[in-house]
Amino acid sequence: MRQSQLFTKTRKEAPSDEVAKNAKLLIRAGYIHKEMAGVYSFLPLGLRVQNKIVGIIREEMNAIGGQELHMTALQDPEIWKKSGRWDEKSVDSWFKTKVKNGGEVGLGFTHEEPLTRIMTGHVRSYKDLPFSVYQFQTKFRNEERAKSGILRTREFLMKDLYSFSQDEKEHEAFYKRAIAAYKKIFSRAGIGEKTYLTFASGGNFSRYSHEFQTITDAGEDAIHLCEQCRVAVNEEIIKEQNACPECSSKKLSAQTTVEVGNIFTLGTRFSEALGLTYLDEKGASRPVFMGSYGIGPGRLMGTIVELFADDKGIVWPEAVAPFQVHLVSIAGADGAKVGREADKLYEALTRKGEKGRNGEKGVEVLYDDRALRAGEKFADADLLGIPLRIVISEKTLADGKFELKDRRTGQVSVMSERALMEKLCS
Amino acid sequence: MRQSQLFTKTRKEAPSDEVAKNAKLLIRAGYIHKEMAGVYSFLPLGLRVQNKIVGIIREEMNAIGGQELHMTALQDPEIWKKSGRWDEKSVDSWFKTKVKNGGEVGLGFTHEEPLTRIMTGHVRSYKDLPFSVYQFQTKFRNEERAKSGILRTREFLMKDLYSFSQDEKEHEAFYKRAIAAYKKIFSRAGIGEKTYLTFASGGNFSRYSHEFQTITDAGEDAIHLCEQCRVAVNEEIIKEQNACPECSSKKLSAQTTVEVGNIFTLGTRFSEALGLTYLDEKGASRPVFMGSYGIGPGRLMGTIVELFADDKGIVWPEAVAPFQVHLVSIAGADGAKVGREADKLYEALTRKGEKGRNGEKGVEVLYDDRALRAGEKFADADLLGIPLRIVISEKTLADGKFELKDRRTGQVSVMSERALMEKLCS
Numbered sequence: 001m002r003q004s005q006l007f008t009k010t011r012k013e014a015p016s017d018e019v020a021k022n023a024k025l026l027i028r029a030g031y032i033h034k035e036m037a038g039v040y041s042f043l044p045l046g047l048r049v050q051n052k053i054v055g056i057i058r059e060e061m062n063a064i065g066g067q068e069l070h071m072t073a074l075q076d077p078e079i080w081k082k083s084g085r086w087d088e089k090s091v092d093s094w095f096k097t098k099v100k101n102g103g104e105v106g107l108g109f110t111h112e113e114p115l116t117r118i119m120t121g122h123v124r125s126y127k128d129l130p131f132s133v134y135q136f137q138t139k140f141r142n143e144e145r146a147k148s149g150i151l152r153t154r155e156f157l158m159k160d161l162y163s164f165s166q167d168e169k170e171h172e173a174f175y176k177r178a179i180a181a182y183k184k185i186f187s188r189a190g191i192g193e194k195t196y197l198t199f200a201s202g203g204n205f206s207r208y209s210h211e212f213q214t215i216t217d218a219g220e221d222a223i224h225l226c227e228q229c230r231v232a233v234n235e236e237i238i239k240e241q242n243a244c245p246e247c248s249s250k251k252l253s254a255q256t257t258v259e260v261g262n263i264f265t266l267g268t269r270f271s272e273a274l275g276l277t278y279l280d281e282k283g284a285s286r287p288v289f290m291g292s293y294g295i296g297p298g299r300l301m302g303t304i305v306e307l308f309a310d311d312k313g314i315v316w317p318e319a320v321a322p323f324q325v326h327l328v329s330i331a332g333a334d335g336a337k338v339g340r341e342a343d344k345l346y347e348a349l350t351r352k353g354e355k356g357r358n359g360e361k362g363v364e365v366l367y368d369d370r371a372l373r374a375g376e377k378f379a380d381a382d383l384l385g386i387p388l389r390i391v392i393s394e395k396t397l398a399d400g401k402f403e404l405k406d407r408r409t410g411q412v413s414v415m416s417e418r419a420l421m422e423k424l425c426s
Numbered sequence: 427m428r429q430s431q432l433f434t435k436t437r438k439e440a441p442s443d444e445v446a447k448n449a450k451l452l453i454r455a456g457y458i459h460k461e462m463a464g465v466y467s468f469l470p471l472g473l474r475v476q477n478k479i480v481g482i483i484r485e486e487m488n489a490i491g492g493q494e495l496h497m498t499a500l501q502d503p504e505i506w507k508k509s510g511r512w513d514e515k516s517v518d519s520w521f522k523t524k525v526k527n528g529g530e531v532g533l534g535f536t537h538e539e540p541l542t543r544i545m546t547g548h549v550r551s552y553k554d555l556p557f558s559v560y561q562f563q564t565k566f567r568n569e570e571r572a573k574s575g576i577l578r579t580r581e582f583l584m585k586d587l588y589s590f591s592q593d594e595k596e597h598e599a600f601y602k603r604a605i606a607a608y609k610k611i612f613s614r615a616g617i618g619e620k621t622y623l624t625f626a627s628g629g630n631f632s633r634y635s636h637e638f639q640t641i642t643d644a645g646e647d648a649i650h651l652c653e654q655c656r657v658a659v660n661e662e663i664i665k666e667q668n669a670c671p672e673c674s675s676k677k678l679s680a681q682t683t684v685e686v687g688n689i690f691t692l693g694t695r696f697s698e699a700l701g702l703t704y705l706d707e708k709g710a711s712r713p714v715f716m717g718s719y720g721i722g723p724g725r726l727m728g729t730i731v732e733l734f735a736d737d738k739g740i741v742w743p744e745a746v747a748p749f750q751v752h753l754v755s756i757a758g759a760d761g762a763k764v765g766r767e768a769d770k771l772y773e774a775l776t777r778k779g780e781k782g783r784n785g786e787k788g789v790e791v792l793y794d795d796r797a798l799r800a801g802e803k804f805a806d807a808d809l810l811g812i813p814l815r816i817v818i819s820e821k822t823l824a825d826g827k828f829e830l831k832d833r834r835t836g837q838v839s840v841m842s843e844r845a846l847m848e849k850l851c852s
Contacts, residue, residue, distance in 0.1 A: 007493060007557050007590075009548050033544045036531070041497040041544065044559075050496075067433060070476075071467040073499070073564060074581050097523040097533065099580065100568045105462070107523065107533075118459045118467065122435050131433050133470075138499060138564060142526045154525065155500050164433075 001323070002346075003368040008043050010380050021218060022302040023149025025314050029383045031322075038146025038154040045384070046301075048322035050157065053297040054136055056188045056319065057159050060181040064174075066134040066161050071114055073138060074099075075106035079113040083273040093141040095154075107140035112266065112292060115162055116274040123164065123288060125279050130170050134161035136297070148220060150302035151258055161293040166280070168205075171265065171289045178293050182212055182261050189300060190317025194307060195260060198223050198232040199245045205267025208237075208245070212261035218306040219258035226252055258303050266290040308408070314385030315408050323366040325349065325424065326386035330374045330393035342369065342392045345402075345417070349424060363424050382407070390420070427749070428772075429794040434469050436806050447644060448728040449575025451740050455809045457748075464572025464580040471810070472727075474748035476583065479723040480562055482614045482745065483585050486607040490600075492560040492587050497540055499564060500525075501532035505539040509699040519567040521580075533566035538692065538718060541588055542700040549590065549714060551705045556596050560587035562723070574646060576728035577684055587719040592706065594631075597691065597715045604719050608638055608687050615726060616743025620733060621686060624649050624658040625671045631693025634663075634671070638687035644732040645684035652678055684729050692716040734834070740811030741834050749792040751775065751850065752812035756800045756819035768795065768818045771828075771843070775850060789850050808833070816846070 008030030015034055018024050023040070026032045031046035042050055058068070080086035086106070088094065095107040108114070115133070123129065139158045146154060161178070165171040179197065186195040191214050198211040213223045213232060223232040226244035233245060233252070243250050268287040271277065277285045301320070308315040318324060327349070329342035346369075350362040366386060368377050374393075381389050389405040396403055401414045415423070434456030441460055444450050449466070452458045457472035468476055484494070506512035512532070514520065521533040534540070541559070549555065565584045572580060587604070591597040605623065612621040617640050624637040637660060639649045649658040652670035659671060659678070669676050694713035697703065703711045727746070734741040744750060753775070755768035772795075776788040792812060794803050800819075807815050815831040822829055827840045841849070 005491070005493075005557070007545070007548050007554065007559065009550075011547070030548070033547070035498050035540060036500065036502050036525075037528070039498050039500045039502075041495065041540065043495050043544070044493045047494060047496050065431070067431075067470045068473055069467065069469050070473050072461050072465050072581050074462065074465045074566070076462045076465075093526075095523045095525075097521045099462075099521075100519075100570055102463070114461060114467065118469070119433070121437070121459070122433050122456070124435075128433065131431070133433065140500070144526055155498050 001366055003366055004370050006044065006366075008045065010383055018149065019147055020149030020151065020302075021309060022151060022305040025305055025309055025383070026150065026302075029314060029385070031314075032150065036154075038143055038152070040150055040153060040298075042298075045322045049301055049316070049320055050297050052320045052322075053189060053300050054157075054159070057185055057295055057297065058136070060185050060188075061134045061159070061161055064132070064177045064181050066132045068135060069133055070135050070137055071108070071111050071118075073107050073140065075108045075114065077104060077106065079117050079274060080106065083113050083270055085113070093143060095140045095142050108137075109139055109141045110292070110294075111135070111137070111160055112162065112270045112290070113274065116270045116276050116290070119164060119288070120274065120276050123276060123278050126166050126281055129278060129288065130163065130165040130174055132161055132163040132174065134159060134293075148218065148302075150298045151218065151306075152220065153298065156296055156298045159295045159297065163291040163293070164276075165289045165291075166278070166286070167289050168265075168267075171291055175263065175265065175291055178263055178291070179210065182263065182293070182295070185295065186212060186214075186260065188319050189304065190319060191260070191300075191304060191307060196223065196225060196230060196232040196257075198234050198257075199237050200234045200262070201236040202265060203267075204269060206265035209262065209264045211259050213255075213257035214260050214303050214307070215255045215257050216303060216306045217256050218303075219256045221257045221259050223255050223257050224252035225255050258299070258306070260300050260303055261293075261295040263293045264291060266292055309385070312379075313383035316385045316387060318387045321364075321385070321387050323364040323386050324388060325363055325365045326368065326381050326384065326389045327365050328368045328377050328381055328389060328391050330377065330391060331371070332394040338392055338394060338397065339369070341397055342367070345390070345392065348421065388424075427792055429792055430796050432470065432792075434471065436809055444575065445573055446575030446577065446728075447735060448577060448731040451731055451735055451809070452576065452728075455740060455811070457740075458576065462580075464569055464578070466576055466579060466724075468724075471748045475727050475742070475746055476723050478746045478748075479615060479726050480583075480585070483611055483721055483723065484562070486611050486614075487560045487585070487587055490558070490603045490607050492558045494561060495559050496561050496563055497534070497537050497544075499533050499566065501534045501540065503530060503532065505543050505700060506532065509539050509696055511539065519569060521566045521568050534563075535565055535567045536718070536720075537561070537563070537586055538588065538696045538716070539700065542696045542702050542716070545590060545714070546700065546702050549702060549704050552592050552707055555704060555714065556589065556591040556600055558587055558589040558600065560585060560719075574644065574728075576724045577644065577732075578646065579724065582722055582724045585721045585723065589717040589719070590702075591715045591717075592704070592712070593715050594691075594693070597717055601689065601691065601717055604689055604717070605636065608689065608719070608721070611721065612638060612640075612686065614745050615730065616745060617686070617726075617730060617733060622649065622651060622656065622658040622683075624660050624683075625663050626660045626688070627662040628691060629693075630695060632691035635688065635690045637685050639681075639683035640686050640729050640733070641681045641683050642729060642732045643682050644729075645682045647683045647685050649681050649683050650678035651681050684725070684732070686726050686729055687719075687721040689719045690717060692718055735811070738805075739809035742811045742813060744813045747790075747811070747813050749790040749812050750814060751789055751791045752794065752807050752810065752815045753791050754794045754803050754807055754815060754817050756803065756817060757797070758820040761797075764818055764820060764823065765795070767823055768793070771816070771818065774847065814850075 014024035229246040271287040440450035651658040655672040697713040
C-alpha cells in the first residue's frame with residue numbers, strides 16, 4: 001500500500017489519559033483509536049495486525065477439527081437463568097439492554113449457554129461426538145477498571161472454541177490437542193518463549209484448568225514459574241500447593257504476566273442445566289461433556305507490543321506485522337528518478353506470485369511515497385515497527401544497491417536488487 | 427468437508443413461529459439458528475455463505491480504494507448528542523446500556539458520528555482528500571417488528587463505507603464509482619437481474635439518494651419501475667413526481683422489493699456537527715463533504731434464498747454457495763467399494779491447485795459420506811442447495827461414469843472422471 005493513500009497519520013503524543021504502553025504506541029502510530037475508556041476502534045494498520053493473528057488462530061483451530069460459526073451478541077436471559085449466570089451476583093460484568101416490546105437481554109461475555117442450546121437441536125447419539133466449534137466474535141464485559149490499553153477492554157474480539165465429548169476420557173484427549181494448538185499459536189505469533197502453560201484452579205469437573213501466561217511487566221496477573229519444567233502455577237494454586245505440579249520442585253520464581261489464553265474443562269455443568277444429552281451405545285441418555293478454550297486476538301496484539309517495543313516504537317514479529325516490508329523513498333535533488341525506481345521496486349515486490357515466487361499475494365509492502373523529510377520518514381518507520389525497512393535514495397541508486405534495515409536488531413545490510421528479490425520473493 | 431463431520435443436521439420442520447421462507451429454509455437446512463425474534467446465529471454452512479458474500483463486497487470496496495477498518499459497537503453519547511441523533515425522538519431504534527461507574531452508552535446502528543470524530547485526528551489539508559473507508563461490523567437496531575427472517579434483524583453484520591471529499595463535485599465522482607461497484611456486487615452475487623437502482627429522497631444535501639431494490643414478494647418495500655430505463659423510484663419519490671427521473675416516462679410498474687443496499691450523500695451534516703474540517707488550497711478552513719454506502723450481507727443472503735428457492739429447498743448461485751459441489755455416495759451391497767471410489771474423487775477434487783488446476787483452494791466439496799438411505803441424502807442435498815451434485819453408486823461405477831445434477835435446472839449429465847475433472851478443475 002502507498003502510504004500517501006493511507007488516511008491515518010502518526011502523532012507525537014498519545015491521549016493524556018492513556019497510561020499503558022501498548023495503547024500509547026498503537027494510538028500514536030495510528031493502529032487504533034480510543035472511543036472511550038476501554039473501548040478501541042481498529043484502524044487499517046491495526047485491523048491488518050489483528051487479522052494476521054486471527055488467521056494464525058483460525059488455521060490452528062481448523063487443524064484440530066474446529067468448525068467455525070458465529071453466534072450473536074444479544075443474549076436470551078432464559079438460558080442464562082437456567083445455568084445460574086444471569087444474576088448480577090453471579091456475574092458482575094454483564095452489559096444489559098432492553099428489546100422494544102420485549103424484556104431485558106444481555107450482551108454476551110462468553111457463549112456456553114447459547115451454544116449448548118443450539119447443540120440440543122443437533123446432537124442425538126454418541127456417533128455425533130466428539131466435535132468442536134469456534135468463533136471469532138465480539139464480546140462485551142462491563143469491566144470496573146480499563147487502564148491497560150487493549151489488554152483489558154469492555155468490547156473485544158474473542159476466539160472461543162467449545163468441545164463436546166462423550167465423557168471425561170474423550171474430553172481429555174481433545175484437551176491435550178488444544179494445549180498443543182495453543183502452544184503453536186503463541187509460538188507462531190512470536191511470543192512462545194515468554195509464554196507459559198500455567199496451572200489454575202479447575203472448578204467442579206477437573207483438578208486444574210490451564211492458562212497461557214506471558215511474562216511482561218504490563219500484566220495484571222502473577223505466576224510462579226518452575227524453571228525446570230517450563231510450566232507455572234497461578235496465584236490460586238500456589239496458595240494450595242507451594243510446588244510445581246509437574247516435578248514437585250519448590251524452586252518457583254514469581255513473575256508478572258498477562259493471560260493470553262485459557263482452556264477449561266466445563267464437564268456437564270452446562271449440558272445438565274440446558275438439557276444437552278446424547279444416547280450412548282447402550283441407548284442410555286447421558287449429558288455431553290464440554291470444554292471451552294479462549295484467546296483474545298486484541299489482547300495478544302497488545303501483549304506483543306508490550307514485549308517487543310523499544311524506545312523508538314513498535315517492533316512486530318514478521319508473522320503478525322501489518323506489512324513485511326516498509327519501502328521508504330528519500331527524494332533528493334532528483335526526486336523524480338528516486339520516485340521512478342521506488343515505484344518499480346514496489347511493483348516488483350507486490351506483484352502476485354507466479355511459479356512460487358512472491359507467494360499468492362506478493363510481498364506485503366507499505367511504500368512510503370510521501371513528500372516528507374528523511375528524518376520524519378525514518379521516525380515514522382521506527383514507530384510503525386514493520387520488520388524490514390528498505391531505503392531508496394540518490395545515494396543508494398548511485399551505488400546500485402539497496403539498504404535493508406532490520407527493525408528489531410537495527411542491523412543494516414546493503415544488497416543488489418537481485419539479491420534483494422531473492423531474499424524476499426523466493 | 428465430510429458431511430459426517432459437520433455437526434449440523436437438517437430438520438423436517440422450522441420453528442412454528444417462523445413465517446419467512448428464508449428463515450424457514452435456512453433453519454431447516456442448518457445454516458442459521460434462531461436465538462430470539464430477530465436474532466440469528468450463523469452455523470458453519472451459513473457462515474460460509476455470508477463469508478462468500480463478504481468476500482465479494484470486500485473485493486469491490488477495495489477496487490474503488492476503500493480502506494478497511496473496524497469500529498466499536500459501544501457508542502459514546504457525546505458525539506451523537508452533537509449530531510442530534512442521541513435522543514429517542516430522533517432515533518427510535520437505539521439499544522442503550524450502562525457502563526459500570528459511568529453513564530449510558532449506545533450500541534451503534536450506524537457509524538457516521540464515531541468515524542467523523544476519528545477523522546478529525548487524521549484529515550488536515552485538501553491533500554488528504556478524497557478517500558473512503560469501510561468496515562464489516564455488527565450493527566444493533568431495536569426493530570419494532572422482526573418477522574422477515576434474516577431480511578430484518580435486531581443484530582446483523584453490515585458493510586458500511588464512508589467517503590470523504592473536498593466538495594460536492596469530488597463527492598459526485600466517487601458516488602458514481604460506488605454505484606458501479608454496487609452493481610457489480612449484486613451481479614456477482616447472482617441477483618443483478620432482479621435488482622434495480624432506485625431513486626429515493628435525498629435529504630438536505632442532494633435531490634436524491636439511491637437504494638438498490640430487489641424484486642421479491644418477501645420484501646417490505648415497494649418501488650415503481652421504469653421498464654425502459656431499468657431504474658426505479660421509491661414510494662416517497664412517486665408521490666412527488668409520477669415519472670421516471672431518467673426518461674420522464676410515466677409507464678411505471680409497482681413491484682414489491684427488498685432493499686439490499688443504499689447510498690447516501692451526507693454532505694457536511696456530520697463534519698459540521700463534529701468539527702471535521704480541512705484547509706483548502708488557499709488555506710481556508712472548510713467542512714469535509716461526506717457520503718455513506720451500506721450493504722447487509724445477511725439480508726443479501728436472505729434475499730438470495732427468497733429469489734431462488736424452489737419447493738425442494740434452497741438454490742444457491744455458485745458465487746455464494748457454501749460449497750461448489752455436493753458429492754453424494756450411495757452405498758449398496760458393496761458399500762466399501764463405493765466408499766473407496768468416493769473418497770478418491772473427494773481427494774482429487776479438493777486437492778490444492780498446482781499449475782492453475784483447482785485454483786488456490788481446490789474445488790470446495792461437501793462430501794456426503796454418511797450411512798443413510800439414498801432418498802434421505804438426495805432430500806438433504808436438495809434442501810441444502812449446493813449448485814452441482816455428483817452421485818457415486820454401484821451403478822455409476824459399473825458404467826464407469828459419474829452422474830452430475832444441476833440443482834437449479836435439475837438437468838442431469840453423465841460423464842467420465844476425466845471429463846468431470848476437466849469441467850470442475852480447469
